Amino acid sequence: AFHFFLPINFVPSVDLFQSPFFEVDLNMFYEVELFRKVAVLAENLDKDKLVSSRFIVTRLLEGLLSEKEDEVHGYFLAVTGLKRIGKGEVVHNSGDVFFPVIIHSCMFLPSKGEILEGVVRHVYRLGVFLRCGPVKYVFISAQKMPNYRYVVGEKPVFLHDDLARIEKDVVVRFEVLGVRWIEKRGDMRKVMVASLQGDMLGPVAGPDGLDL
Numbered sequence: 001a002f003h004f005f006l007p008i009n010f011v012p013s014v015d016l017f018q019s020p021f022f023e024v025d026l027n028m029f030y031e032v033e034l035f036r037k038v039a040v041l042a043e044n045l046d047k048d049k050l051v052s053s054r055f056i057v058t059r060l061l062e063g064l065l066s067e068k069e070d071e072v073h074g075y076f077l078a079v080t081g082l083k084r085i086g087k088g089e090v091v092h093n094s095g096d097v098f099f100p101v102i103i104h105s106c107m108f109l110p111s112k113g114e115i116l117e118g119v120v121r122h123v124y125r126l127g128v129f130l131r132c133g134p135v136k137y138v139f140i141s142a143q144k145m146p147n148y149r150y151v152v153g154e155k156p157v158f159l160h161d162d163l164a165r166i167e168k169d170v171v172v173r174f175e176v177l178g179v180r181w182i183e184k185r186g187d188m189r190k191v192m193v194a195s196l197q198g199d200m201l202g203p204v205a206g207p208d209g210l211d212l
Contacts, residue, residue, distance in 0.1 A: 028110045031080060032073050034103050036060060040088070042095030053085055056099050064105075068134065069190055074109025074179075075134040108134055110192065114176045117204065118194075120168055123156045130172060130194075137191040140174060144195035160202070169207035173200065 038060050040051050061079065069075045086100035110116060118130030118138045127145070130138040142150060148158040148166065158166040166172060174194040182191050196202050 028114060029077070029106065029108055031104055031106050033083065034070070034073070034105050036063065036101050036103070038063065038099045038101050040097045040099065042097070045095075045097065051088075051097070056085055056101065057082060060101055060103070070107070073105075073107045075107060075190070076105055077108050077134065078106040080104045080106050110135075110176045110179065112176055112178050115173065115201075116176060116194075117171055117173045120166060120170045120172060123158065123167060125150050125152075125156075128158065128166060128172075130174070132192065135190070135192050138174070138194055139191055140172070140194045140196060144177075144197055146197055148196075164203050165206075166203055167207070170203045171205035172196070172202060173204050175201060 038056050040056065040059065044055065045051050064076050064079065067076070081104035083102040083104060086102075088097040088099045090097050116132050118132035118135070120128050120130050122129040125142065127139055127141040127143075130140070132138050142148070142158070145158060145166070147161045151157050151159050155167060160166075174196055175198050177193045177195050179190050179192050
């Protein structure tokens with residue numbers, strides 16, 4: 001049996017799981033069966049036109065690292081099992097071979113209403129972008145940040161009425177509003193849309209990692 005893990009780091013906040021204020025929905029983590037076709041170039045076949053299963057799996061993992069997410073199932077966290085490698089199909093004009101592969105993969109797909117934490121990466125007048133584990137783009141609109149005002153400067157910041165600050169590298173707890181696909185430079189990418197409208201939401205740790 002095969003058991004492979006992609007080097008994609010996603011460690012949910014320990015504080016989030018231990019907090020008495022939230023019930024964490026672990027349904028955002030689930031396992032699915034996925035089908036992929038793995039291309040093996042003719043130059044990588046041996047003299048008998050054979051290739052090892054390990055080489056096919058390595059190519060598969062390289063492809064998943066580049067793919068990062070699936071439009072239906074969400075974000076790849078780990079390949080947990082290899083179900084089957086099918087018979088290769090030869091592309092006659094090139095000699096390359098495509099192998100059908102079925103794998104089991106652990107996925108991450110947050111849904112509306114779930115509470116997560118992310119690190120602020122960019123601050124703009126219209127809102128902030130955070131990163132949350134494998135989710136590279138989490139957007140919180142300024143309109144979804146009640147009682148915060150944008151303060152322009154060399155290091156822009158959103159300042160709350162009680163002087164709490166949302167700036168680069170601050171950890172923010174937010175509520176998921178939804179996940180949308182956008183096109184960027186010809187590639188489709190998921191963007192999580194979030195809000196700070198709710199109890200116990202907002203900055204929870206400063207740029208130095210200390211609790212606020």
